[in-house]
Amino acid sequence: MHTLPQQLANGLILGSMYGLIAIGYTMVYGIVQLINFAHGEIYMTGAFGALTVYTNLPDGMSIWAALPLMLAGGAVVSMLIAVGAERLAYRPLRHAPRLAPLITAIGLSLALQQAVFLWYPNATSGKTFPQLPGGPFHIGSVDIQSGDIFLVVAAVVCMAALAAFVRTSRTGRAMQATAQDPDTAQLMGIDTNRIIVIAFAIGGFFAAVAGLASGLKYGQIKYDIGFQAGLKAFTAAVLGGIGNIYGAMLGGLVLGIAESCASAYISNIPGMDKLGGGSWNTVWAFVLLIVVLLVRPQGLLGERVADRA
Amino acid sequence: MTALLEVENLRVAYGKIEAVKGISFSVEAGQVVTLIGTNGAGKTTTLRTLSGLLKPIGGRIVFDGKQLSRMPPHKIVSLGLAHSPEGRHIFPRLTIEQNLQLGAYLRKDSAGIAKDIARAYELFPILGERRRQAAGTLSGGEQQMLAMGRALMCQPKLLMLDEPSMGLSPIMMQKIMATIVELKSQGTTILLVEQNAQAALSLADQAHVMEVGSIKISGTGQDLLHDEGVRKTYLGED
Numbered sequence: 001m002h003t004l005p006q007q008l009a010n011g012l013i014l015g016s017m018y019g020l021i022a023i024g025y026t027m028v029y030g031i032v033q034l035i036n037f038a039h040g041e042i043y044m045t046g047a048f049g050a051l052t053v054y055t056n057l058p059d060g061m062s063i064w065a066a067l068p069l070m071l072a073g074g075a076v077v078s079m080l081i082a083v084g085a086e087r088l089a090y091r092p093l094r095h096a097p098r099l100a101p102l103i104t105a106i107g108l109s110l111a112l113q114q115a116v117f118l119w120y121p122n123a124t125s126g127k128t129f130p131q132l133p134g135g136p137f138h139i140g141s142v143d144i145q146s147g148d149i150f151l152v153v154a155a156v157v158c159m160a161a162l163a164a165f166v167r168t169s170r171t172g173r174a175m176q177a178t179a180q181d182p183d184t185a186q187l188m189g190i191d192t193n194r195i196i197v198i199a200f201a202i203g204g205f206f207a208a209v210a211g212l213a214s215g216l217k218y219g220q221i222k223y224d225i226g227f228q229a230g231l232k233a234f235t236a237a238v239l240g241g242i243g244n245i246y247g248a249m250l251g252g253l254v255l256g257i258a259e260s261c262a263s264a265y266i267s268n269i270p271g272m273d274k275l276g277g278g279s280w281n282t283v284w285a286f287v288l289l290i291v292v293l294l295v296r297p298q299g300l301l302g303e304r305v306a307d308r309a
Numbered sequence: 310m311t312a313l314l315e316v317e318n319l320r321v322a323y324g325k326i327e328a329v330k331g332i333s334f335s336v337e338a339g340q341v342v343t344l345i346g347t348n349g350a351g352k353t354t355t356l357r358t359l360s361g362l363l364k365p366i367g368g369r370i371v372f373d374g375k376q377l378s379r380m381p382p383h384k385i386v387s388l389g390l391a392h393s394p395e396g397r398h399i400f401p402r403l404t405i406e407q408n409l410q411l412g413a414y415l416r417k418d419s420a421g422i423a424k425d426i427a428r429a430y431e432l433f434p435i436l437g438e439r440r441r442q443a444a445g446t447l448s449g450g451e452q453q454m455l456a457m458g459r460a461l462m463c464q465p466k467l468l469m470l471d472e473p474s475m476g477l478s479p480i481m482m483q484k485i486m487a488t489i490v491e492l493k494s495q496g497t498t499i500l501l502v503e504q505n506a507q508a509a510l511s512l513a514d515q516a517h518v519m520e521v522g523s524i525k526i527s528g529t530g531q532d533l534l535h536d537e538g539v540r541k542t543y544l545g546e547d
Binding site: 183 | 360361362381382383386387391392394398400401402403407410411412414415459460463
């Protein structure tokens with residue numbers, strides 16, 4: 001259980017989750033310079049969307065048939081909330097002082113949490129998420145659950161699709177232009193409002209994938225899971241260089257591996273035996289963030305602000 | 310014949326401060342019209358309002374028979390009004406070729422786009438040599454060429470150039486001005502904003518001098534070039 005390969009695998013799994021959520025922070029920030037602090041809740045509502053679909057499916061339906069429906073349900077909920085938040089809450093504040101949309105995001109985050117809490121108390125009213133069949137798989141000394149494999153594969157597929165979309169499609173090119181210089185992008189004929197909506201929608205979709213994967217991994221979900229996951233994913237986005245989609249994924253993976261290794265090994269260091277274990281995860285995650293930002297304030301793959309001009 | 314662009318009593322404000330205080334002018338198809346004046350006269354504000362980046366608080370803008378004042382920028386571009394902004398604003402992390410392709414964002418004819426990119430490389434050979442390079446690596450003058458080439462990619466009916474000679478070496482400035490002359494000879498309609506009044510007036514059909522948000526003097530380029538007041542204030546003569 002405590003071998004290094006196992007810790008690395010755990011870190012990659014956790015990191016894939018952070019990376020999927022971090023994409024939403026980084027895309028929105030890259031285009032409108034807004035930290036969407038409600039994004040953790042978009043992940044959470046995606047998980048509940050998937051669970052709601054699952055509880056309404058007929059008994060005895062195969063998990064492989066249910067999975068796409070659950071993903072669709074989660075994606076619809078997350079994307080609608082993400083796009084709705086942009087349209088109704090953030091767009092009217094686009095030219096307001098920075099603090100206004102930030103506070104709006106925090107308010108939205110609380111409102112979404114409370115709404116889910118009232119509507120779906122503690123997620124105990126329905127079934128829990130199904131378990132994916134098969135596994136655990138043993139690869140050398142590493143044990144992996146099938147839910148973990150789903151998570152990692154989903155992260156790889158989503159990331160590859162997003163990279164191809166941004167690099168090769170006309171809309172992807174318009175996104176790059178809007179991120180680099182929104183006014184000039186408009187002068188090219190780009191409808192930047194549409195690009196902003198697409199960025200929120202893609203972030204919402206990725207959050208829904210993470211929400212579904214987290215339900216499959218842990219079985220239970222709660223109305224407040226978005227807070228900590230959102231904070232970690234935001235950390236991952238900053239760690240990797242906010243605004244850069246590859247940075248978000250890399251930051252997620254680095255953060256996941258650092259957390260799992262820290263909780264396993266820090267307590268072995270003489271004199272630090274009380275500082276290890278799972279409850280110290282978050283502490284080490286932020287220590288890592290601070291250290292990286294001291295050395296590279298722009299994050300691992302971030303560009304210096306001067307390059308934006 | 311009505312003008313291609315008709316601006317009537319245009320007023321633009323930043324908050325409570327009025328930067329453009331009711332100006333009127335027009336641009337006929339095939340003409341080069343210039344707005345000159347010192348910093349803060351409202352020239353750039355005028356162009357940004359014409360392309361929809363700023364919303365006017367009063368007045369009318371009619372381009373090619375259509376009212377522009379409430380239209381978003383991407384719709385205005387689609388009517389054939391291109392804007393090469395002050396400070397060039399190329400996309401620094403995209404290649405030169407990608408910048409040019411973005412200029413043709415609204416066009417669907419890929420063969421025509423390829424032909425116009427080739428034409429831009431003919432007009433500015435240095436851009437062709439460096440087509441795969443990130444645009445941010447170009448010198449100021451080369452970036453200006455790219456910004457002009459990019460604005461031409463939408464096959465505009467009217468090309469607006471904001472301070473194309475700003476910050477350039479005298480040689481580079483001459484090159485840019487020569488290009489404007491060449492575009493004019495090809496029949497491109499141009500609205501040119503310049504601080505280099507001498508150069509702008511000598512190639513303009515029609516010229517307007519702006520001071521603190523208003524047009525003070527109007528006339529042909531040659532008239533203003535020989536106007537005593539203009540010579541004193543803008544051409545640095547005693």
